[in-house]
Amino acid sequence: MDFLIVARTVISLALVSGALAVIVSVADKVLNNYGECKLDINDGQKQLTVEGGSSLLSTLAGQKIFIPSACGGKATCGLCKVQVLSGTGAGQVLPTEEPYLTEKEKADSYRLSCQIKVKSDMRLRIPEELFNIREFICELVEIEDMTYDIKRLRLKLPKGDEINFKAGQFVQLYTKPYGKVKEEVFRAYSISSKASEKDHLELLIRLVPDGICTTWVHTALKEGEQVRVSGPYGDFFLRGDCEELIMVAGGSGLAPIRSLVYDVIEKGLPHKMRFFFGANTVKDLYYLEEFTRIEKDHPQFSFIPCVAKPEPEANWQGESGFVTVALENQVDTGEAKEAYLCGSPGMLNACIKILKSKGFKDNTIFYDEF
Numbered sequence: 001m002d003f004l005i006v007a008r009t010v011i012s013l014a015l016v017s018g019a020l021a022v023i024v025s026v027a028d029k030v031l032n033n034y035g036e037c038k039l040d041i042n043d044g045q046k047q048l049t050v051e052g053g054s055s056l057l058s059t060l061a062g063q064k065i066f067i068p069s070a071c072g073g074k075a076t077c078g079l080c081k082v083q084v085l086s087g088t089g090a091g092q093v094l095p096t097e098e099p100y101l102t103e104k105e106k107a108d109s110y111r112l113s114c115q116i117k118v119k120s121d122m123r124l125r126i127p128e129e130l131f132n133i134r135e136f137i138c139e140l141v142e143i144e145d146m147t148y149d150i151k152r153l154r155l156k157l158p159k160g161d162e163i164n165f166k167a168g169q170f171v172q173l174y175t176k177p178y179g180k181v182k183e184e185v186f187r188a189y190s191i192s193s194k195a196s197e198k199d200h201l202e203l204l205i206r207l208v209p210d211g212i213c214t215t216w217v218h219t220a221l222k223e224g225e226q227v228r229v230s231g232p233y234g235d236f237f238l239r240g241d242c243e244e245l246i247m248v249a250g251g252s253g254l255a256p257i258r259s260l261v262y263d264v265i266e267k268g269l270p271h272k273m274r275f276f277f278g279a280n281t282v283k284d285l286y287y288l289e290e291f292t293r294i295e296k297d298h299p300q301f302s303f304i305p306c307v308a309k310p311e312p313e314a315n316w317q318g319e320s321g322f323v324t325v326a327l328e329n330q331v332d333t334g335e336a337k338e339a340y341l342c343g344s345p346g347m348l349n350a351c352i353k354i355l356k357s358k359g360f361k362d363n364t365i366f367y368d369e370f
């Protein structure tokens with residue numbers, strides 16, 4: 001009897017809250033029918049008429065203006081900043097935006113474009129170089145297992161088209177609905193292929209358990225399919241104002257480093273390079289042969305794979321322990337060096353601490369946090 005009452009109450013509450021959600025969403029659409037809104041970008045450089053009601057990020061993407069975004073609009077990357085000079089619809093800075101905006105940025109009217117809706121005419125300022133970011137419908141010509149949880153995707157651009165990117169930059173990959181996932185999402189992936197190869201893109205994608213995009217890539221995506229990407233984005237690229245580059249990556253963080261290493265070699269740049277690659281077990285290592293070959297052919301490059309917990313049966317002969325230990329022991333000073341790091345926040349923070357203790361300055365350490 002009690003059970004029936006509880007069940008009835010739960011069902012009633014669920015129905016009421018479901019109905020309320022529908023009413024709120026319909027009310028938002030009907031009552032707040034924002035209609036057509038005009039977007040003026042960079043004092044008339046671009047003038048757009050758009051349908052109000054969506055986020056500024058997606059509205060601009062609909063107009064082929066791609067604002068960098070690594071988190072897919074979840075307010076966790078802070079990359080999608082634009083200046084909103086006027087437009088009452090944008091409202092006050094939201095709590096979700098606060099962590100990503102400095103006082104100066106707030107004073108200069110920066111907002112996270114994924115967090116604000118287009119509800120009225122707006123005047124915007126957007127860096128001009130972002131107008132070069134394009135969308136490409138590619139063909140997935142290869143998908144290959146590099147380890148048990150990392151796949152390499154090779155994407156072919158449409159015939160005659162090319163992408164001009166700097167080694168180290170990333171693209172956004174758009175999923176298609178699959179299984180229970182009904183909506184498209186997009187996520188950032190660094191380009192692992194050579195910047196000189198402009199008609200193809202390669203990505204290295206590690207499966208994140210229950211991750212929307214990586215589960216799509218690892219379980220649903222098949223060779224021959226059309227795949228949508230936009231780019232290039234990001235400021236993780238070579239500065240090279242030094243003699244030696246210290247590169248550190250963990251897992252799929254190897255992707256932009258691979259592109260950077262080839263770039264230095266292909267351009268005949270004189271920099272020495274030391275690449276510390278951290279893996280948990282020997283099973284997590286990949287591209288071992290390729291980097292060993294590059295090391296043999298190019299004395300300016302050294303490859304230091306580090307395995308934290310090598311399996312006894314693997315008979316691992318290289319560095320054992322965390323990549324941070326090798327970094328601590330093998331890098332003496334930050335003088336005439338730049339550091340390029342890519343991987344999880346934990347690994348990056350530990351590496352940055354070590355590098356700073358060796359004399360690296362903030363402006364000689366560059367990183368992309370995955």
Ligand SMILES: Cc1cc2nc3c(=O)[nH]c(=O)nc-3n(C[C@H](O)[C@H](O)[C@H](O)COP(=O)(O)OP(=O)(O)OC[C@H]3O[C@@H](n4cnc5c(N)ncnc54)[C@H](O)[C@@H]3O)c2cc1C
Binds near residue numbers: 212252369
């Ligand atoms: C500039 C940039 C470049 C990147 N390049 C690469 C790349 O080359 N290769 C690559 O594999 N990834 C890369 N990433 C990470 C990538 O953008 C996605 O965040 C990641 O693939 C997870 O996406 P998802 O949709 O599968 O997971 P989501 O659906 O977004 O997340 C599902 C759950 O997993 C958690 N989660 C999300 N990401 C991780 C993670 N990395 N580890 C553990 N838990 C996580 C979330 O908190 C969430 O609870 C890059 C990120 C950035 C910012």
Ligand code: FES
Binds near residue numbers: 068070072078114115
């Ligand atoms: S897209 Fe990541 S914070 Fe807006």
